[in-house]
Amino acid sequence: MTQPPPPPRILPSGDTGLTVEFGEEIDPALNARVLELDRAAAALPGIVETIPTYRSLLVRYDPALVSYDDLGAQLVDLARDLKGEDRAGTIWDIPVCYGGEYGIDLEATAATHDLTPDELVRRHMAPTYRVYMLGFLPGFAYLGGLDPSIATSRRVSPRLQTPAGTISIGGIQALVASLAAPSGWHLLGRTPVRNFMPTREPAVIIQPGDGVRFRRIDEADFIRLDREAEAGQLVAEAVS
Amino acid sequence: MSALLVKTCGPMTSLQDAGRIGAGRSGISRSGAMDGLSLAEANALVGNPPDIGAIELMLVGGTFEIVGGPARIALAGARMALTVDGAPVAPSTSCTAPEGATITIGGASEGIYAYLAVAGGFDVAPQLGSVSLQPRAGIGGLDGRPFRAGDRIPLRSAEDPAGPEHDLPPWRPDADPIRVVLGPQDDLFPPDAVEAFLGNTYTVSEEADRMGYRLAGQPIEHLRGFNIVSDGLVAGSVQVPGSGLPIVMMSDHQTTGGYPKIATVISVDRARLAQRRVGTAVRFAAVPVAEAHAILRAQRAAIAALPSQLRVVHSGLPSVEEMLALNLAGEAKDALAEG
Numbered sequence: 001m002t003q004p005p006p007p008p009r010i011l012p013s014g015d016t017g018l019t020v021e022f023g024e025e026i027d028p029a030l031n032a033r034v035l036e037l038d039r040a041a042a043a044l045p046g047i048v049e050t051i052p053t054y055r056s057l058l059v060r061y062d063p064a065l066v067s068y069d070d071l072g073a074q075l076v077d078l079a080r081d082l083k084g085e086d087r088a089g090t091i092w093d094i095p096v097c098y099g100g101e102y103g104i105d106l107e108a109t110a111a112t113h114d115l116t117p118d119e120l121v122r123r124h125m126a127p128t129y130r131v132y133m134l135g136f137l138p139g140f141a142y143l144g145g146l147d148p149s150i151a152t153s154r155r156v157s158p159r160l161q162t163p164a165g166t167i168s169i170g171g172i173q174a175l176v177a178s179l180a181a182p183s184g185w186h187l188l189g190r191t192p193v194r195n196f197m198p199t200r201e202p203a204v205i206i207q208p209g210d211g212v213r214f215r216r217i218d219e220a221d222f223i224r225l226d227r228e229a230e231a232g233q234l235v236a237e238a239v240s
Numbered sequence: 241m242s243a244l245l246v247k248t249c250g251p252m253t254s255l256q257d258a259g260r261i262g263a264g265r266s267g268i269s270r271s272g273a274m275d276g277l278s279l280a281e282a283n284a285l286v287g288n289p290p291d292i293g294a295i296e297l298m299l300v301g302g303t304f305e306i307v308g309g310p311a312r313i314a315l316a317g318a319r320m321a322l323t324v325d326g327a328p329v330a331p332s333t334s335c336t337a338p339e340g341a342t343i344t345i346g347g348a349s350e351g352i353y354a355y356l357a358v359a360g361g362f363d364v365a366p367q368l369g370s371v372s373l374q375p376r377a378g379i380g381g382l383d384g385r386p387f388r389a390g391d392r393i394p395l396r397s398a399e400d401p402a403g404p405e406h407d408l409p410p411w412r413p414d415a416d417p418i419r420v421v422l423g424p425q426d427d428l429f430p431p432d433a434v435e436a437f438l439g440n441t442y443t444v445s446e447e448a449d450r451m452g453y454r455l456a457g458q459p460i461e462h463l464r465g466f467n468i469v470s471d472g473l474v475a476g477s478v479q480v481p482g483s484g485l486p487i488v489m490m491s492d493h494q495t496t497g498g499y500p501k502i503a504t505v506i507s508v509d510r511a512r513l514a515q516r517r518v519g520t521a522v523r524f525a526a527v528p529v530a531e532a533h534a535i536l537r538a539q540r541a542a543i544a545a546l547p548s549q550l551r552v553v554h555s556g557l558p559s560v561e562e563m564l565a566l567n568l569a570g571e572a573k574d575a576l577a578e579g
Binding site: 011012013014015016017018019021024025026048049050051052053054055056057058060063064067068133134135136137138139140142179181196198203204208 | 262268374377425474533535
């Protein structure tokens with residue numbers, strides 16, 4: 001017998017926000033409940049915007065339309081009735097050029113785990129990752145499902161700038177970065193895929209609940225696909 | 241077609257409105273004016289709705305030229321000296337600039353953010369629902385970047401401004417506590433750390449910009465480490481990283497973060513914090529959610545009432561009576577803002 005999950009906690013995030021906290025860990029079933037509540041909450045009056053994350057749903061609301069207590073109670077009610085259905089997300093095939101100038105930490109990260117760079121790449125490419133959330137900066141996709149044997153704690157001192165398209169790992173998480181940004185994670189490669197492109201419709205491709213697989217490409221392919229991506233093509237393929 | 245030409249400006253001069261709603265789920269923060277009340281005042285002075293896009297100036301002024309026709313303008317917020325063709329304009333006072341006029345704005349003597357509004361607004365296409373610049377995303381403003389010399393910002397209205405000029409009580413700095421709602425993660429701090437957070441006097445550090453204000457002062461302790469699994473941030477979220485020194489998220493904040501959030505600055509007071517310069521004292525005071533809502537309601541009512549607060553300006557400089565009334569009105573406005 002599995003017990004029903006405990007009700008989420010309703011926590012204030014200022015005067016126009018509240019956080020529906022399902023837990024404090026990275027867990028696919030917990031994240032599925034966050035995304036299911038996100039879809040269900042869209043119908044509630046007074047909600048301005050929602051931001052689903054790994055383990056909580058941030059709800060921005062207009063207090064002129066709904067009170068904190070009423071909205072919290074409605075969200076707890078909705079959460080109680082969740083069916084535990086995960087969204088059938090798209091599985092994306094993401095081309096990655098690993099190592100060298102494209103992934104400056106590949107060799108050192110492999111050495112940390114007593115692996116060859118090729119073996120580390122193989123293990124990085126093996127899973128189908130779950131997209132838990134988009135966050136931090138536009139289009140940054142935070143992935144779970146990394147092989148624990150290559151989990152690597154973050155750098156002691158973060159880099160102030162890492163390139164757009166960086167494919168990196170930090171702890172047990174993996175990331176597809178869409179823009180140049182500061183980062184304390186380990187850079188394994190780069191993808192030509194632009195998960196955020198404001199001039200393209202849609203501006204963001206990969207969504208929470210989707211799946212991601214990595215495919216190794218060489219430098220010549222990277223340069224060709226990068227040119228296509230710059231012209232507005234997706235270059236990521238939906239494989240299911 | 242009339243336009244505002246940028247002759248010179250500071251590096252952080254941008255177009256800002258009330259911000260972008262609905263894109264947070266894609267990692268795109270709301271952006272928008274750092275001081276929404278001053279934006280509303282600048283807009284009200286030229287007869288605009290309160291939250292349409294105006295030019296946000298940060299500390300540094302600039303020089304602009306009106307081309308293609310006359311335009312009514314107003315500057316509100318941080319104290320920056322405004323002249324039109326060399327003639328001074330009183331703070332928070334509208335002014336009709338003739339075609340070809342040079343608008344000169346000096347550096348801020350008090351506060352940080354000021355707003356230059358033009359009657360009818362700027363004719364700039366919104367991106368993802370807003371004209372606000374979000375420089376990381378490269379969206380909003382002109383070409384997704386701050387303004388620079390040579391930019392031509394088209395104006396929406398080509399009509400000759402009619403009717404008298406108006407003024408409002410000018411912006412004034414204050415040293416009152418910045419009000420917060422505790423949470424969402426105040427339970428990740430020992431009770432005496434929450435007390436210390438509310439009792440300490442912090443100062444605004446050098447690292448303060450449109451993304452966030454890092455504060456300097458006494459560090460506070462966490463209950464069990466400073467890493468949490470990332471969750472959502474709002475403008476006003478007070479993150480406490482490993483250093484134990486709070487960082488208040490501002491308009492261009494990242495959408496998620498992995499540090500515990502001890503409290504959230506209430507919407508109304510985020511604008512007050514935004515105007516505090518490096519080295520300025522910051523104290524926090526906790527209010528319940530219901531009180532924060534009452535404060536927000538009062539400010540929304542005050543913004544809705546701005547058009548009725550406008551006073552007709554008869555000549556270049558206000559009379560002694562008008563100066564007195566201006567001070568009284570200033571106090572009334574502050575009382576309203578404090579709910």
